[in-house]
Amino acid sequence: MTNLESYPPHLRHLSHHQPPVPAPEDDGGNSTKFLESLPIIDLQNLNHDKNKLDEACKHWGLFRLVNHGIPPTLLTQLHDQAKQVFSLPFETKQSSCDGNPINYFCGSSALTPSGATITTKLHNTNLFEGFGIHSTQLSLFQHQLPVFESLRALLVEYGNHTSRIATTLFEAVLKNLDFDQELSKSYITDNTGLFRVYRYPHCSNSDAGLGLAVHTDSSALTILNQEDEVSGLEVLRDDQWLTVKPISNTLIVNIGDLVQAISNDRYKSVLHRVKVNKDRVSITYFMYTGEDVKVESSKYRPFTSNEYLAQIEQDIKAVGHKIGLSRFKLITVDN
Numbered sequence: 198m199t200n201l202e203s204y205p206p207h208l209r210h211l212s213h214h215q216p217p218v219p220a221p222e223d224d225g226g227n228s229t230k231f232l233e234s235l236p237i238i239d240l241q242n243l244n245h246d247k248n249k250l251d252e253a254c255k256h257w258g259l260f261r262l263v264n265h266g267i268p269p270t271l272l273t274q275l276h277d278q279a280k281q282v283f284s285l286p287f288e289t290k291q292s293s294c295d296g297n298p299i300n301y302f303c304g305s306s307a308l309t310p311s312g313a314t315i316t317t318k319l320h321n322t323n324l325f326e327g328f329g330i331h332s333t334q335l336s337l338f339q340h341q342l343p344v345f346e347s348l349r350a351l352l353v354e355y356g357n358h359t360s361r362i363a364t365t366l367f368e369a370v371l372k373n374l375d376f377d378q379e380l381s382k383s384y385i386t387d388n389t390g391l392f393r394v395y396r397y398p399h400c401s402n403s404d405a406g407l408g409l410a411v412h413t414d415s416s417a418l419t420i421l422n423q424e425d426e427v428s429g430l431e432v433l434r435d436d437q438w439l440t441v442k443p444i445s446n447t448l449i450v451n452i453g454d455l456v457q458a459i460s461n462d463r464y465k466s467v468l469h470r471v472k473v474n475k476d477r478v479s480i481t482y483f484m485y486t487g488e489d490v491k492v493e494s495s496k497y498r499p500f501t502s503n504e505y506l507a508q509i510e511q512d513i514k515a516v517g518h519k520i521g522l523s524r525f526k527l528i529t530v531d532n
């Protein structure tokens with residue numbers, strides 16, 4: 198039973214929509230094409246999977262991670278607790294984040310360098326709500342509401358894992374790119390992480406809009422934890438939108454813009470979006486390079502992750518959408 202008061206007002210009408218009764222063998226135009234043969238990377242066996250990782254980053258921009266070492270019970274608890282928090286009344290969620298480092302958002306997903314959400318009339322409205330928090334802020338406060346406090350405590354535990362996983366993967370990626378140890382160290386030390394916990398509403402009308410608009414991630418790497426059995430994430434592959442199947446106890450890892458730049462465009466930051474269908478909760482962890490570390494590339498002028506996010510904020514405010522890496526592209530003159 199949908200708890201309507203828990204939704205932001207602009208999402209409440211979605212669950213009222215009565216889909217036309219589908220004819221036999223008609224799925225209501227909502228056909229799901231799954232992404233087949235997504236590369237699978239084993240975190241415990243990265244040395245052996247070195248070439249597979251390189252191919253995945255080069256040709257796919259994402260992969261499925263197995264053997265990541267996160268206890269299955271933690272993943273289940275995290276989703277259950279997130280659902281409890283989302284089922285609070287909308288106003289409670291909004292007001293209980295005031296003055297806290299946890300930030301509640303709906304409609305817009307773009308971030309300022311400080312992790313706040315950019316809201317502008319020009320920006321796309323996404324059919325979702327969510328919470329965002331920097332991993333460094335998680336252990337610095339306690340929330341008054343017990344349901345939030347339990348979610349926060351689980352995120353602290355989860356964050357130890359995602360930070361370990363992201364660092365290990367980033368090291369492997371840089372090794373594959375033949376970076377020397379010194380340069381690798383400068384990217385990896387002080388890397389920072391941001392959590393986002395989303396709820397997408399139940400909505401059977403495929404014309405209602407997207408849960409999350411088409412985008413690439415502005416991170417170095419993103420670790421996505423999808424809810425079991427509830428799909429929604431789609432990636433663009435060979436001009437087709439394909440669904441990334443949720444599989445228990447596996448994580449999805451995306452290459453973000455920062456790694457695309459660091460790799461001189463060898464690796465690609467994959468275009469993706471989220472479709473709405475069933476009520477769905479997902480949790481992302483974005484890993485950024487350290488605040489003061491310049492991303493160096495033969496294709497782009499040097500920039501820090503904060504400069505990158507600040508440029509995105511400026512562009513969203515000015516033109517309504519992220520322009521991204523092309524803002525920093527070096528112009529090459531052929532002669």
Ligand SMILES: O=C(O)CCC(=O)C(=O)O
Binds near residue numbers: 414
């Ligand atoms: O919810 C999802 O499946 C994907 C979220 C996402 O793409 C993002 O947070 O950038």
Ligand SMILES: [Fe+2]
Binds near residue numbers: 412
């Ligand atoms: Fe994303």
